[in-house]
Amino acid sequence: MGISADQVDRQREFDDANALGFPLLSDPGRDIAQSFGVIRRRPLPNKRKTFVIGRDGTVLRTVRSELNMRLHADNALEALRKTAGA
Numbered sequence: 451m452g453i454s455a456d457q458v459d460r461q462r463e464f465d466d467a468n469a470l471g472f473p474l475l476s477d478p479g480r481d482i483a484q485s486f487g488v489i490r491r492r493p494l495p496n497k498r499k500t501f502v503i504g505r506d507g508t509v510l511r512t513v514r515s516e517l518n519m520r521l522h523a524d525n526a527l528e529a530l531r532k533t534a535g536a
Contacts (some may be wrong), residue, residue, distance in 0.1 A: 453477050498522075502529040 453475040454461065461474040475482075483489050488497040500513040500522040511529040515521045 451475060453482055455480050455483065500526050502526050504533060 451473045452470070453502075455477050456464070457478055460478045461476050464470075465474050477483055480489055484498070485517075488499050490497050497514070498516050499510050501533065502511040502525075503511045510533060511525060513522045513525040
C-alpha cells in the first residue's frame with residue numbers, strides 16, 4: 451500500500467493515471483507520518499521512505515531516498531523475495 455498526505459481525490463487521480471494495482475491511503479492529518487517518523491518542515495510535507503512490513507508486523511527493511519524511486523522499488527522487491535525464500 452502507499453500512503454501520502456494528499457487528499458483522497460488526489461490519490462484517486464494518481465492511481466487512475468498510473469494503474470498502480472495496490473491501495474493508496476490518504477493521511478492529510480499526517481498522523482501515520484508522525485508515527486513512522488517521516489514528518490518534515492515545509493515545503494514538502496513528509497520524507498520519502500518505503501517500509502517493507504512482514505506478515506508479523508515487523509519492519510523488514512526501510513528504504514530512504516528522496517529522488518531515486520527505482521531504489522525504493524528494487525529494495526522493497528529484494529526484501530520481499532528474501533522473505534518469500536526464507
